[in-house]
Each structure stands twice: as C-alpha cells, then as structure tokens.
Amino acid sequence: MSDKEIDDNEQPLMAHLLELRTRVIRIALGIVVVFLPCFYFSRSLFTYLSGPLLVHMPNHSSLIATGVTAPFLVPMKLSLMVAFAVSLPWTLYQVWMFIAPGLYMAERRLVTPLLVSSTLLFYLGMTFAYYVIFPIVFGFFVSVAPAGVTVMTDISNYLDFVLKMFMAFGIAFELPVAIFLIVWAGFVTPKQLGSYRPYVLVAAFAAGMLLTPPDVISQTLLAVPIYLLYEVGLFTARMFAPGAREREQESS
Numbered sequence: 001m002s003d004k005e006i007d008d009n010e011q012p013l014m015a016h017l018l019e020l021r022t023r024v025i026r027i028a029l030g031i032v033v034v035f036l037p038c039f040y041f042s043r044s045l046f047t048y049l050s051g052p053l054l055v056h057m058p059n060h061s062s063l064i065a066t067g068v069t070a071p072f073l074v075p076m077k078l079s080l081m082v083a084f085a086v087s088l089p090w091t092l093y094q095v096w097m098f099i100a101p102g103l104y105m106a107e108r109r110l111v112t113p114l115l116v117s118s119t120l121l122f123y124l125g126m127t128f129a130y131y132v133i134f135p136i137v138f139g140f141f142v143s144v145a146p147a148g149v150t151v152m153t154d155i156s157n158y159l160d161f162v163l164k165m166f167m168a169f170g171i172a173f174e175l176p177v178a179i180f181l182i183v184w185a186g187f188v189t190p191k192q193l194g195s196y197r198p199y200v201l202v203a204a205f206a207a208g209m210l211l212t213p214p215d216v217i218s219q220t221l222l223a224v225p226i227y228l229l230y231e232v233g234l235f236t237a238r239m240f241a242p243g244a245r246e247r248e249q250e251s252s
Contacts, residue, residue: 023094030090035083042075045082046155049162052134056142057151064152074155081163085126089119110184118177125173126166128225133165137218165218172207172226179233190238200230 038045050063065071092115100108142151182188204226208219 019098023098027087027091027094030087030094031083034087035079038079038082038086039076042079046075046078046159049078050155050158052130053138053142053153053158055135056139061150061152063155063158065156066154067156070154070156074159078159085123088122092119114177114180118174121173121177122170125169125171128173129162129165129169133169133218133221134162136221140217168222169225172222173229175226175229176233176236179230180237183237190234193234193237197230201227204230 054063065074067073096111096115100111103111145151179193183190183193201223204223205219207226208221208223
C-alpha cells in the first residue's frame, strides 16, 4: 500500500476522532452550564429531594450530617447528578449527531423516536419513584421504627439511597425500548416473547429484589411496573417494529 493510500485511509479516521472530540466537549459544556445554577440552588434542591422523608419524620427529628465535609459535598453531588439528568436530551442529541451520518434513512426514522421515548421513559421512571415509591417506602420505614428510636438519617446515606432508586426505576422503565430493539433486530418475535410471561414475572420480582432495598414493598412496587412495561413493549413491538408481523406469521 502506497503512502498516499495510507493517508487517504487515515483522513476519515482523524475526521471521526475530531468530530468525537467536538461532541464530547459539547456534552461536557452542556453539563457544566446546567450544573452552575443547580449548585447555586443546591440547598433548595436537597430540601426538595428530602421532602418525601421529612414529611414522615417526627417533629423533633431531622436529617443529620455525620461527615465534616458532608454539608458541602452532598449538595454538590446532588447538583452534579441533577445536571447529568437535565442535560440528558442534549447529551443524546450530540450522540445522535455523531452516529446519524452512518445510518440509513429508514434507520434514522426509527432511532429518533427511540431516543425521545427512552429519554421520556427514564424521566418517567424517576418521577414515579419520587412521587409514588418514596412516600410509601419512607412512611413504612419510619412507622416500623422501634419504640424509643428516633429516626435521624444521615444526608449522605439518604442521597445514595434515592440515587440508587432513581437509577433502578429509570432503567426499569426502559424495558419497552429494549423489547422493541430486540424485535426490530430479528432476535425474537412478539409471539415468542409473549410465551415467556411467567418467567418475566419471576424475573421482575428478582430484579425488584436486586435493584431496591430489602423490603417487600419497594420490591413489589418495582416488579409490577416492570411487568406492565413488558406488556407495553410487546404491544409496541407488534404494532410498530418493521417486519415483526411478517416474522411472526412465518414462525406460526
């Protein structure tokens, strides 16, 4: 291979690397732009985040900080996590602009709604956790405290707990998108997935056991939405995945 041919092959690679660097820088700048105002209001954000627990705590108790740096680092960590979540559409847009030139037109038409729906489902999962799960779980935990025990949770432990719950429910709510993708790729048909319902129900409760704290309430409150989202994914794949109906008829 001549030097000219080597240079011609290296040029597209360098162009892709430069484009990737540009997209990564824009993603980082987007996170920073959102982080700055979030950090300014970090104490208010933490007060809002701790609302589902504080409303159930006795009047004479409150959250505590056992670490010397916790009053500063915990709100900053929360601000960073909020910045990641809020800037997620911008991040996905940059990823989309990087991979879109390599896709066919039909693929672009499918990927765009998938990106939008996956983002909305992730937000929906976090919203469900905050407004539905947290009040029930925290109310249960506070109510079962033994007599003479004052509930005073450390702010670092509380933040870690709610972030894990947000991630668990956000990822769990992505199930319809995952089902759509595997049907679209031709790995399975909706009919085959439908035959796995008993196993999915067991797996949903197993996921609830692994992704949530060790109590039956939070595990059930995650397992039931997972199973319902599985049914939503089946319906969506059957109706909108290209070639799903044809493959289903061929396999029957």
